[in-house]
Amino acid sequence: MPSETMTNPRADRVRDVAKLATRTARNRRRQFLAEGPQAVREALRLDAARRADGKEPAVVELYASEACLSRYPEIAHLAEATGLLRLADDDVLAAMADTVSPQGIVAVCPMLDVPLDAVLAARPRLIAVMCRVQDPGNAGTILRAADSAGADAVVLTSGSVDIYNPKAVRSTAGSLFHVPVVLAAETAALVEAARAAGLGVLAADGAGPLDLDILQDESAARRAGGVQASDAVAAGGGYRLEGPTAWLFGNEAQGLSEAEKALADHRVAVPLYGRAESLNVGTAATVCLYASARSQRR
Template identity: 75%
Template sequence: MTNPRADRVRDVAKLAQRSARQRRGLFLAEGPQAVREALRLDARRREAPAAESGVEQRPLVAEVYASAACLERYPELDDLATATGALRLATDEVLAAMADTVNPQGIVAVCRYLDVSLDDVLARSPRLVAVLCRVQDPGNAGTILRAADAAGADAVVLTEGSVDVYNPKAVRSTAGSLFHVPVVTGTDAGGLVARLRDAGLGVLAADGYGAVDLDTLQDESAGRRLGTEANAAPQASRNAPSSYALEAPTVWLFGNEAQGLSDEELALADARVAVPVYGEAESLNVGTAATVCLYASARAQRLGVGANG
């Protein structure tokens, strides 16, 4: 493809708009990392046997546009994209017209929506779930999804009022993790938490004013693992012992960038947990706080004694 004003090019470029994405059920993955992970997932879907219903999964990747230079630089991408039967060579000018970035990286994939239902998540007996409550910045949403992936979380949920996870900036911010972690979108926080609690998960709210310190939870978890008393934890934990076991199956609630969690959202939690700040920073960005909290749970679950589940 050589004409940046072609109808097909304009159709792809329109996927930067939420209305076009929702109407068509398609979104853009840009750059070698994101496209590689999309293509790898697409290949697994194509190779997987039909589901129990006998219906094969629909291919994830609908179209791939790439420059010859990019495919030469990344032979694996060439092989994966060619296998889809949807690869088209395009000039840099065409890719620039399609992409949302100022400096496109030579490859763009048009992908089908891949969010799942809460029923799908619950069927897998999750132990660690991140819930984004009205998180509106695409960079923050992408960062939390990427952190959840790295921490081995079982799912990420975006409640009503959160950013569209298929926003091009959000997709880029996940660095490919969007294609690794099940994502549930558009849920009501109250109903969601009720169902997760019924499935045996406890609920923690990340809150800078929380009565429980994350250090306390970590120290108590270590104390149980080592067979020592919780009150023997280091003095760095400034709060009284909590009643929540960090190693238990857990849902973390993360709030809006400017407003945090609402009173209604905080009321859903078993405990409000503050990430300690040792320096002079007023607070942590929600993406950073989420990373710390998710890793704390992941480590406790992998090393713990399975308290409360």
């Protein structure tokens, strides 16, 4: 355990960390902030796995209060193993963090995004693509839902929110350190590459002609050996939800553009059983990704 505790919230080092709240500083340094026990623990777990594999670190600076380390023994153990840990008091941690209360721990992490080619080379079965999603909370929620549904990667197209924005990082609840993320993809090129890698492409579109429930029913019926090929073509367009799929999710206000929809194999609507006119993009993405996961895994 390091003996000296940082107590000056106006120290240069503290200011340098705090600057990562701005996109300019993040992009210049190719670093971002993880705040709070949940995010930092997942960063440290990834870091430990990478170091064990001789890969580049996932954490490069680490600041925590003694109270936090006492409260979370697993984090304390991982933190000490990095050799990076510096103790800091609550004023210093608050000055570093974007949140009012970083709950006693802050890490500086190198950006994690990977090239699209690397993702596609790993033969993914489920990819979530955010097309110009703007709200950091929505982006983080979709990334977390993609992780929950076992997606192999998440893509944010150019014009999307910065996933390294502190609010987005918080909303991922650590999933940013679990799922490969591809940034600033151009949608048409992305769809072409995904298709070449064997993925079908579905656009989530509330006005789409295909009903997600029909796709799920047909997938279940094929599993049970009972579907008629002609029925499938009539109702579900012949799309196999159990196959590898990239889902496109649109901007929260405008949805997918006509050009984006035209890129997909099919436009698929989540059924609305009540009187809601639409789902928010996070909710729609959750239902679509879980439908794919379920069809792929049963």
